[in-house]
């Protein structure tokens with residue numbers, strides 16, 4: 417058995433999309449699961465689509481996601497160069513293309529733009545497709561040489577027979593057979609001398625000993641042409657795994673418009689890298705056991721590519737948020753605090769014990785930006801209605817609340833220790849003196865100091881955070897508010 421070697425082969429054309437990261441992750445997992453090598457290859461032969469800075473995004477994302485490559489432009493493993501524009505300099509693609517010409521599997525084409533534009537086009541899957549009519553296949557060897565000597569611009573095309581069919585195998589889709597007449601004589605070498613992606617990926621995957629190729633299923637329709645190239649060279653093709661489409665909640669292809677289509681956007685929105693990686697692993701793959709939270713190491717151990725599904729995977733942001741929340745709950749507090757602090761600070765101008773706030777919100781938020789809505793009341797009590805004091809289960813009413821608050825204020829004025837424990841004891845003593853239920857007292861106090869139905873902590877925890885002066889000011893304001901509302 418050959419050593420498993422996979423590659424992530426991005427074209428540096430912009431942000432790293434969820435689909436790209438999934439391909440990279442699966443390639444990484446297949447290699448690591450089998451103790452093999454994961455390689456990074458930059459496919460930059462389409463100079464028109466090249467975007468400045470895109471290569472840096474690729475490096476940064478792989479590193480952040482923990483998908484460390486064993487070989488790549490920055491890590492020579494003996495199969496370099498790992499950037500196609502650099503590989504090209506050795507003439508590798510042209511040499512292989514010429515071999516195909518010699519074997520009759522490819523041919524020079526000198527057709528100019530006007531002629532190509534005059535050819536019939538067909539609409540396939542909403543795209544205009546031109547089928548080349550093999551015009552230049554009939555040129556004699558001498559004619560070709562004359563044209564070349566005259567410096568006429570040319571491309572090299574794959575020669576696909578008009579008859580017969582081509583079959584290739586995909587691990588998920590099985591054997592796929594396509595009529596050759598449906599396959600276009602695709603360009604292998606462009607007029608600028610660069611290979612097309614279609615040709616370079618075959619030459620590189622073979623010469624770099626790649627054993628498994630994982631890519632989006634938009635490449636499925638080109639796969640028979642790649643298979644013909646492997647066959648023409650007499651090479652064994654790698655294992656192909658074409659991944660299902662990723663859609664948004666409306667079952668449309670996940671696009672920039674959805675606002676969370678790229679890794680960077682997700683991180684900017686406050687998601688944790690580990691959660692994103694974990695979630696993306698499950699976009700089309702499921703483990704044997706009924707479980708969803710996996711570290712990268714656990715994914716390596718469990719990842720069996722035979723369990724990748726063919727049906728489209730829905731990118732469900734609600735599910736990702738839930739998963740992120742699970743990661744936050746499980747996170748070590750010091751680490752959580754370090755990450756949460758800027759989000760907490762952003763909401764506050766007054767002095768608060770930030771660590772206490774962090775501890776309160778840790779199990780309540782799903783992503784860091786959720787912090788804002790949990791702690792907005794700390795700066796100022798929001799507008800609220802006195803009907804909030806009426807709570808069926810706690811058996812409270814605005815009237816009962818007014819009475820409790822009025823009785824408690826002098827007790828709390830006399831109290832010096834505003835720690836949660838001391839305050840809790842005080843309130844509990846009051847509860848037992850009164851012979852009522854806990855909630856009968858806690859509910860109005862918590863409402864008075866927060867103005868909110870839901871808070872990240874109980875009444876006394878909030879008072880500890882606010883401090884004596886502010887707590888009392890809020891209790892007094894609540895009394896005034898209740899009195900005014902009951903009178904009215």
Ligand code: GLU
Pocket residue numbers: 424425426427459613617630631
């Ligand atoms: N350069 C291609 C892309 O970025 C790679 C496809 C493949 O993995 O073969 O889409």
